[in-house]
Amino acid sequence: xxxxxxxxxxxxxxxxxxxxxxxxxxxxxxxxxxxxxxxxxxxxxxxxxxxxxxxxxxxxxxxxxxxxxxxxxxxxxxxxxxxxxxxxxxxxxxxxxxxxxxxxxxxxxxxxxxxxxxxxxxxxxxxxxxxxxxxxxxxxxxxxxxxxxxxxxxxxxxxxxxxxxxxxxxxxxxxxxxxxxxxxxxxxxxxxxxxxxxxxxxxxxxxxxxxxxxxxxxxxxxxxxxxxxxxxxxxxxxxxxxxxxxxxxxxxxxxxxxxxxxxxxxxxxxxxxxxxxxxxxxxxxxxxxxxxxxxxxxxxxxxxxxxxxxxxxxxxxxx
Amino acid sequence: xxxxxxxxxxxxxxxxxxxxxxxxxxxxxxxxxxxxxxxxxxxxxxxxxxxxxxxxxxxxxxxxxxxxxxxxxxxxxxxxxxxxxxxxxxxxxxxxxxxxxxxxxxxxxxxxxxxxxxxxxxxxxxxxxxxxxxxxxxxxxxxxxxxxxxxxxxxxxxxxxxxxxxxxxxxxxxxxxxxxxxxxxxxxxxxxxxxxxxxxxxxxxxxxxxxxxxxxxxxxxxxxxxxxxxxxxxxxxxxxxxxxxxxxxxxxxxxxxxxxxxxxxxxxxxxxxxxxxxxxxxxxxxxxxxxxxxxxxxxxxxxxxxxxxxxx
Numbered sequence: 001x002x003x004x005x006x007x008x009x010x011x012x013x014x015x016x017x018x019x020x021x022x023x024x025x026x027x028x029x030x031x032x033x034x035x036x037x038x039x040x041x042x043x044x045x046x047x048x049x050x051x052x053x054x055x056x057x058x059x060x061x062x063x064x065x066x067x068x069x070x071x072x073x074x075x076x077x078x079x080x081x082x083x084x085x086x087x088x089x090x091x092x093x094x095x096x097x098x099x100x101x102x103x104x105x106x107x108x109x110x111x112x113x114x115x116x117x118x119x120x121x122x123x124x125x126x127x128x129x130x131x132x133x134x135x136x137x138x139x140x141x142x143x144x145x146x147x148x149x150x151x152x153x154x155x156x157x158x159x160x161x162x163x164x165x166x167x168x169x170x171x172x173x174x175x176x177x178x179x180x181x182x183x184x185x186x187x188x189x190x191x192x193x194x195x196x197x198x199x200x201x202x203x204x205x206x207x208x209x210x211x212x213x214x215x216x217x218x219x220x221x222x223x224x225x226x227x228x229x230x231x232x233x234x235x236x237x238x239x240x241x242x243x244x245x246x247x248x249x250x251x252x253x254x255x256x257x258x259x260x261x262x263x264x265x266x267x268x269x270x271x272x273x274x275x276x277x278x279x280x281x282x283x284x285x286x287x288x289x290x291x292x293x294x295x296x297x298x299x300x301x302x303x304x305x306x307x308x309x310x311x312x313x314x315x316x317x318x319x
Numbered sequence: 320x321x322x323x324x325x326x327x328x329x330x331x332x333x334x335x336x337x338x339x340x341x342x343x344x345x346x347x348x349x350x351x352x353x354x355x356x357x358x359x360x361x362x363x364x365x366x367x368x369x370x371x372x373x374x375x376x377x378x379x380x381x382x383x384x385x386x387x388x389x390x391x392x393x394x395x396x397x398x399x400x401x402x403x404x405x406x407x408x409x410x411x412x413x414x415x416x417x418x419x420x421x422x423x424x425x426x427x428x429x430x431x432x433x434x435x436x437x438x439x440x441x442x443x444x445x446x447x448x449x450x451x452x453x454x455x456x457x458x459x460x461x462x463x464x465x466x467x468x469x470x471x472x473x474x475x476x477x478x479x480x481x482x483x484x485x486x487x488x489x490x491x492x493x494x495x496x497x498x499x500x501x502x503x504x505x506x507x508x509x510x511x512x513x514x515x516x517x518x519x520x521x522x523x524x525x526x527x528x529x530x531x532x533x534x535x536x537x538x539x540x541x542x543x544x545x546x547x548x549x550x551x552x553x554x555x556x557x558x559x560x561x562x563x564x565x566x567x568x569x570x571x572x573x574x575x576x577x578x579x580x581x582x583x584x585x586x587x588x589x590x591x592x593x594x595x596x597x598x599x600x601x602x603x604x605x606x607x608x609x610x611x612x613x614x615x616x617x618x619x620x621x622x623x624x625x626x627x628x629x630x631x
Binding site for chain 1: 343345346347349350352353354356357359360361362363364365367368371378420423424427428438439440441442443444445447448449450451452453455456457458459460462464465466468471474500504505508509511512557560561563564567568587590591594595600603604607608610611614615618619
């Protein structure tokens with residue numbers, strides 16, 4: 001049990017180093033040993049990623065070889081574009097690179113990345129705008145029915161979204177939104193969890209600023225935009241990460257409403273790549289695509305790590 | 320409809336009655352974007368799905384009311400029962416392992432030093448990696464060929480190549496492995512936040528009283544962490560019941576959505592199969608409601624609703 005690892009608060013470090021007089025410090029060397037299996041576990045976290053990355057940079061002959069290489073012997077980018085591959089001729093040992101596939105789609109693979117970015121950005125912005133308006137009214141306005149409305153929003157958090165899958169598919173089909181950005185974006189805007197989270201956050205904020213703005217004659221819309229939104233910034237940052245990640249990984253919904261390749265997002269494109277080309281010789285290309293689809297969120301996470309963990313902690317502890 | 324009546328706690332008390340009416344109008348307009356979409360894409364579909372579950376409907380011809388026939392069929396449907404029991408086994412194992420590992424990791428790597436932060440980053444990485452990319456990665460790792468990673472590692476121990484993804488008995492263990500591997504980092508972050516809110520003095524006092532590390536864990540950490548643990552378990556469980564991508568990407572066969580011999584058939588893949596490959600939308604809606612009821616019951620455990628409304 002690696003329990004004896006109370007964090008040493010940064011300020012306390014010098015005191016520890018100089019030794020606390022009176023009581024001898026308990027030796028904690030066994031703790032290091034207790035942690036050893038966890039470091040092994042960390043290695044098992046890394047190995048699959050490593051395998052994905054090196055596969056993306058191996059030539060076909062090296063991918064389908066036994067025993068496999070754990071360090072690419074001839075690293076290459078043929079997974080992305082293979083100059084030796086010919087669409088019309090038989091080129092054994094070579095397959096079409098990622099950017100040589102999906103040629104019937106404008107911009108090829110990049111088109112899916114653009115779709116994913118556009119959809120994730122639009123949903124995040126619109127979902128947060130709508131939710132912040134609603135949560136502002138629910139917490140700071142005195143309108144009839146706000147309690148009932150909030151109860152319904154809370155209650156709806158217990159609905160697994162798959163329950164609404166079929167009716168929503170029918171609605172989107174009737175509206176003619178199959179295979180369109182609208183079909184992706186509009187149904188994704190109402191997020192009960194975001195309202196719930198923002199309401200909780202706003203409840204902890206005193207009304208003084210809002211009252212002061214009202215006395216100064218500011219309209220409700222201006223108060224929302226210029227007073228409430230800035231106050232909400234930490235909560236909005238946390239929620240935007242959630243919503244964005246969710247959209248980036250959205251799969252089942254697009255699987256249903258997307259028919260053409262043109263409108264696929266990255267997850268659907270990856271799945272189609274996988275089902276269209278079976279056989280290990282294509283694994284280099286599939287891993288290359290997987291790597292590209294993962295990089296944006298991973299880089300984003302590494303840059304804004306603090307916001308990620310703080311957001312999760314906020315939602316986890318307050319909920 | 321909106322004259323100033325009593326009973327307001329937080330309401331603004333400035334302005335005349337006319338101004339208040341205008342503000343109330345603004346309030347409703349502000350609620351409108353969310354509420355319209357909320358009603359249109361959440362509440363109405365929920366009710367509509369209940370209605371559809373009482374019909375026979377193929378998506379083309381108008382739904383035909385059949386009463387509870389779909390639910391009766393559900394109870395006799397061996398494939399659904401199979402999906403249900405698969406899901407229960409998977410959820411139980413995944414939730415226990417994910418939460419357990421997450422707690423241990425949180426206790427081990429909760430500090431602010433670079434080592435602990437690095438470890439947290441490593442374990443959190445799957446949470447920010449494209450889900451489908453991760454499953455494609457696992458599919459490749461468990462390739463049946465002798466040069467697949469899993470088979471290479473097995474080969475070091477003298478095991479002959481295994482067709483991992485085509486062996487029914489291995490399906491659920493592999494799914495649990497994937498779920499734990501990718502889920503424990505996220506739960507760990509929640510646990511770290513929870514553990515770090517426990518005052519250090521409690522442990523100091525316990526140590527002075529001679530409590531062992533295990534006693535400290537059992538009598539301080541676990542009880543004080545209970546709300547966080549409940550949250551982690553409930554959210555992990557709800558997410559696990561909704562598993563779809565793992566089955567669809569890693570195990571799907573040409574003939575069946577649920578993998579070899581339906582060994583990986585779960586509730587949502589079955590719902591997808593019935594709804595969108597067989598177009599039995601009425602029956603699929605009954606499955607959707609079965610899922611809703613399960614998740615509803617789990618959510619009630621958490622009583623989050625009660626606490627949040629009391630504050631309003």
